[in-house]
Amino acid sequence: MDEFWVFGYGSLMWNPGFKSHRRVHARLSGYHRSLCIRSFVHRGTAEAPGLVLGLDRGGFCEGLAFAVKGNDEDTVMAYLRERELVTNVYRELVLPVRLPSGEHVPAVCYVVDRAHAQYAGAVDVEKAATIVKNAHGQAGPNRDYVLNTARHLREMDIEDAALEAVAALLTNEDPRPVKRNSGA
Template identity: 30%
Template sequence: MVMWVFGYGSLIWYAGFEYEQRLVGYIRGYRRVFYQGSTDHRGTPAFPGRTVTLEPHRDPAHICWGVAYKVSGHQAEQIAFSYLEVREKQYDKKVYLDFYSDDDATEPTLKNVLVYIASTNKDVNINYLGPAPLETIAHQIIEARGPSGPNMEYLFKLETVLIEMGCKDEHVTDLANAVRKALAERDENGILKENGAK
């Protein structure tokens, strides 16, 4: 058994399992968005954080960068049916997509790569938060923290690793800038300044 798993969020910088190969590349037809509520890693049930999921893009050629990990044999079975099923338990949808590793590729490097997605159906995914104004998402990320750490840490790590990979993601960049702007408008005690940033 050979399995490839695509990571587009924290899996990019922290796999959490041993793998045989790691490839930087992308999938097509999806965009990365901070629309999934996190109550187990970067937030709590009382105050969910926000992590990324994927949503179909109107342009089927639109690309979302990330990494693909190869595992095989007994290890693949363990990862597929134990570790990732627990780590990604709030992502209720599994799809198998083509993975590309070259900017101008016409043929996929890999086929049937496993991708975890949080669906928008709140009947089955009670933690889906959906879109909101950028400033609203930014303030939620600033306040949220969970067992895996502050929500801001997740956002900034994702921004950093995408930059290091040479990948552009406007949603991540815009949100990180919105968080920095909101933080600049607070005083040393974390309280919003009356007249905004000085």
């Protein structure tokens, strides 16, 4: 079947916004999920930036791979570029992701551009929680984005200790015990 793959690691997992004919757990090596991008539009403002997820160098990331029919490629890619490349903080790359079968497939991935002004780098858990608590953008409170993502990761049985720690500070709960490392 003529198809292409898209790798989701944040809101694309629970709100892809495009049709796929298959979605499976997948693992990307060499990058990890990180609250490393200052959001000036969707989850913050230029005066009070929020933090959103990016794929940053090192480790690995567990997420979802979406198989999209080849005849939908132009439509899906136009949608993803409009959604993900608003300020060009992401670089669109095609990287190999490993499917549960062990097969590696090339997938469209959005990786943070470390040279971009919105790149926040490694933000410690306490500082991240403070930033997230105080940020609000066009898409709503930054807190909602982080808590939604953490909840969806739990529902999909995907561990992310760093995101769980931030979520715990946002809800004043203990983070859930971690079984495996997300590479972050």
